[in-house]
Amino acid sequence: MTTIQNTSTMKRRTFLASASGLTFSLALGGAGLMGKQAQAADNAMKVNAWITIGTDNNVTVMVPTGEMGQGTLTSLPLILAEELDADWSKVKTELAPPNPKVYGNPHPLLNGGQASLASVAIAGYFKPLRILGAQARLVLVNAVADKWQVPSTELTTDTGFVIHAKTNQRISYGDVAKFATVPAELPKINDSDLKKPAQFKLIGREDIGRSDVKSKTNGTAQFGIDVSVPDMVYATVLESPMEGAKAENINSDEALAIPGVTKVIPLPFGVAVIGTSVHATRMARNVLKQKVTWNTTGAIAANFDSEKAKKDYAKQGIGPNAKTMDVFKRGDSITAMGNAKQTIEATYWTEHCYHAQLEPMNCIARIHPDGQSAEIWTGTQFAFLGTVAASGILKTTPDKIKVHQQLLGGGFGRRIAPDNIAQAVVLANVTKQTVKLLLTREDDMAAARPRPMTHHVMRAGLDDAGNLVGWRHRLVAENVDAIASAPRFQATGGRDYIGWNGIDLPHYNIENAAAEAVREIRGMRVHAFRGIGAGHNKFAIECFVDEVAHAKKTDPLAMRLQLTQHDARANAVLREVAKMSDWKRKRNGRGLGIAFSDYHGTLAAGVVEVSLNRQTGKIKVHHMWLAVDPGLAVQPVNILAQLEGAAVFGLSVALIEELTIKDGAPVQSNFNDYPVLRMSDMPEIHTKLVKSDAAPTGMGEIGVLPVAPAIANAIFQLTGKRLRALPMSPQRVKNALT
Template sequence: MTNSQHTTDMKRRTFLASASGLTFSLALGSAGMLGTAAQANDSAFKVNAWITIGTDDSITLMVPAAEMGQGTLTALPLILAEELDADWAKVKAEFAPPNPKVYGNPHPLLNGGQASLASVAVAGYFKPLRILGAQARLVLVQAVATKWNVPTTELTTDKGYVIHAKSNQRISYGEVAQFATLPAELPKISDGDLKKPEQFKLIGRTDIGRTDVKSKTNGTAQFGIDVNVPDMVYATILEAPMEGAKAENINTDEAMAIPGISRIIPLPFGVAVIGDSVHATRLARNVLKQKVIWNTTGAIAATFDSEKSKKEYADKGIDPNAKTMEAFKRGDSNAAMVNAKQTIEATYWTEHCYHAQLEPMNCIARIGADGLSAEIWTGSQFAFLGTVAASGILKTTADKIKVHQQLLGGGYGRRIAPDTIAQAVVLANITKQTVKLLLSREDDMAAARPRPMTHHVMRAGLDDAGNLIGWRHRLVAENVDAIASPPRFQATGGKDYIGWNGLDLPHYNMTDATAEAVREIRGMRVHAFRGIGAGHNKFAVECFLDEVAQAKKIDPLAMRLQLTQHDARANSVLREVAKMSDWKRKRNGRGLGIAFSDYHGSLSAGVVEVSLNRQTGKIKVHQMWLAVDPGLAIQPTNVLAQLEGAAVFGLSVALIEELTIKNGAVVQSNFHDYPVLRMSDMPEIHTKIVKSDAPPTGMGEVGVLPVAPAIANAIFQLTGKRLRALPMSPERVKKALA
């Protein structure tokens, strides 16, 4: 596939080295022939098939992305079923194996890689799946035309049937699968061959629910933590408190005396406990925690204290000689600032955050008898990266690692990292047993891959007429790409796609604007977090924009509407959320705040209504309104569900979530000292989709972004005091009020 505007020519079982990185093959076969069976079947038509059409009329799609509550197992099959004219009741989904050459995502962010991140599954696979569905439909039509000796132009399709109206005949896809054969070359599909939106029968319907919900509500859904396989032993790990820490003086006698414990294994990443039950390994782990001494001589993080380091971050924020890298530039902000008649300045902070996924990290690993192959059972956002890690440990190749993908009990970026897979493979390789590794919540948190702590220095300039003529943003933070994506970090010369996301201003009409970053190296295992860099960068941008509006003596909404008047989509979501919230109506004892955000093509705007207990410092969010433009909504009800869920996540991060670091180690250990949002603190959330002609974009993260700045802006309207740090904990609020 060259691009979305050109004719696509895809040959059966042929990998085209193009932007798509996809091999489209169509499997026609016996009833019940699913993807895993297809992999083992000798038929060339089965290998790496995307579609299997069974003689029982079932249609199975291999889904190349993980399911972590975002609806992938429904949305991707729905796209294909639309062009195939399938009977949705007969469509099934199965996880595809990790094989980017076949199942890679053509989205520019992944460029043919196969991973579930950044809300790009629907955006990336939308066009290829439509083409595949259209090709499959034409193959079926051509097979029937040949059998019935009628022109293909006289045949139509609907709900899993090929129909010949003239003779009043119809035949199901399953029946066609009994005699159809694949042509040497699949039909060519152009944009004109695909359905127009007004022809959609499945896409956009509000009565089609997510297929994974039933199993998750009746208890039959299987997550990684639920998997059991024969002859396995259990493992847990007392995780090293930081990268590079080594366990010393390990007294294992007391731990080994616990019934059911078979081995204690010191490793570079911690101390592993092997036993015959979760209970036994947990008891032994707790005993070891009291005995182990950690040597942190080789750990960069050993001297890092998140509170004490703030002065150093702040100094870098204003140091003209600090080493900076340009993240975004439009015009000449330096010259503009020199000519400014009024300069506004402010600094913002965000703390480390833990993913707090409900399901602790886990993995089952079994090494093959040859010592060069392995089977893995886990829920991963990046299973292929897991196969790379596992193959490196076994000194083999990634194709020798078979992954049984499970549902994810929360990802948020944490399950991109392959560390748990690597640990399980190491233990299975050492013990020569099938190992089920399950971290305790305490070790899950100790081994956190947090969002980085960030410091932002903001400057803006106004001219005589009060026009915004210059904008400068300096970010001081650890570089996430350096840890989470070293190849990209090296290829870009040290830039940080993850951490810098959201520094640019694509929808605001600012003539002269610059964003730059100072890299801190503190040894923390920072990683992608829901919303990635936009989560902290948009907080600074949108709060500071309100400060500029105050200096201009203009309503914050009016300023944003001015800045987006050239951008219809951005302007529309702002107008819609203002209408939803009745923006101009004053509320006694409550404040309103607004914020806008963009994320990988999706646009969102939010308004919150808050009150404040001045004695305790606790913020109460009563109402939240969110408008989103996700392009074409494949499943509108799921779009709104994702928007609401992301807002809840963002609310928790904005108000209470904070990891503190002392001597390189996470201080918090469980939810008693790392609280997350409780039901009693839930506001009423009102959501709406703003329609546009844009192609579908992602929904997993854009709802997080406007929440925190909208709350901070609402508190200013209510109290006249600025909250410039996340989380907006009661202690910080009281300090700001003082």
């Protein structure tokens, strides 16, 4: 555990005065690029620094995203360092504080918001960081030109040096920082001022690994759970079993009698225990679990049973009077289906899934004596949202909440929600103490924000020649945006960006296609999950494409190649994965399945090789082949690592993971009854980066998406039986076989 000294009394100006060198500022947010005077202690700090060049030659880059294993702690600084011509060995990083006006991602999805989600960090920050690097480089060059009295056009830069070839002079960036000043308005950079890909020295290199590997290997990496601050007390919360349930008839005598327990506090979201140790609070929590009853009168989910609800979902899936909302339309699918010679129909299901991040939710909150400002220590995907939640509790403004961003021990969408921050701030405010909140795994699951259960009704039409002429997809599910992004949900008239993601068909040439959605309201706290809506939508779509191919008596790969023949990038990943897997070669006792997916501009195709124990119903995945096109590859090694990691996540969701809901609450409570993939179940994974000239896109989620449908399609090739529900558990497999 790392102890953090009280830093709240050190003012930003004091910090800057103690650091020698050049500081560059840049406002991104929704307002574009903007220069700002930023020379050392004289900086007004109306915006925060992105980059500091020290007189010791170290270059410190602020990283605006949380680091949860996706590698942005390396890839984002790498982009900036490329245009700066920095010495990569001298580049250091710091996690930036929440300030969207400065660090916001201009990607259209975030529109200036500062968060780590949806695999848009590289896509959104790529050009702005290149511009900042180029601006900083030009400031250095201009300063040297003035100092040496030479034209700036005669100066070049390389690996942390400014060079004048005519006089054979060179000066390090650190030495330039001793005399250079940052102008009030940074130099304007045009596209022509940026490097061409052929000029890259850092971007695309395969020998540059992750900068956080060493600390995570030797145990010095600091996650939220590791932090300790002076004078803190410990807290845990016996979480309400569902949204809206409140504790009543609390008998706390036995819990308070446990040594080290100081308080038991009833709260709207559960019952909190405060104590002098984690052990004491957990013992008290376990006692309280037997001593508390819950009033579920105000809980919408109180009567929700995920298994029983499937009858209602199924009715909504086929009901002609169901209240639907159009998701996308292309051509006239209704007429096309009516004129079709042959109609194919199928239904698919996916269950609720828990994020299963290894680090349970935690947070340290310290409220300052004024009661209007606070400090937070945690690992979060959306720190600014945490400041909004905390400031609302304290009746202050978000700028009064300082977040010390820590590494995240898994996110997968769970750490977007700021409930841990809100709970810690409430407890710190009530107790007037610095509080470290640490949930048990059981309470982490009780407070889950799961992927929603979904039902898909698919219909396709073929003409006389067997051509696919019509496509219709109806999704029945709870609306994720209504919970996870309420402002967007309201602004769009009830559209579910998260839950509907991946349901359109941008790369398949189907002239008449449409999708619609039916919203279920069950009171579940459904939320973003790795792959978001594409996780369940691509499962249904890619399984159904296989069913259509079978009805056409067409090879599944050949059908996808036909559907993407107009799209060179999509076609290329399919051809590459077919080559990697030797698609046409038959395997005795094994089946091959294929699937394709897109996600925010990244394209991937996957093939799996499976066998099946028909007695137990257990599927064994022996090989997975994945080809990906993420546009320009900023860090190829990390891209393939992300692809592998996401594929493992997808494999676990495909075969094992299911969160069952009964009477509104999760039935599972820990990894003993919510298992995840074990090492013994790991297949060999083969990955390939398909190069293209497209702009760079994200990698955190694309690898999840082809896995489940590819497995289902492989089982069909092996057995002739379709698996149309996730997870593909042994019992479901045996049911399908019989």
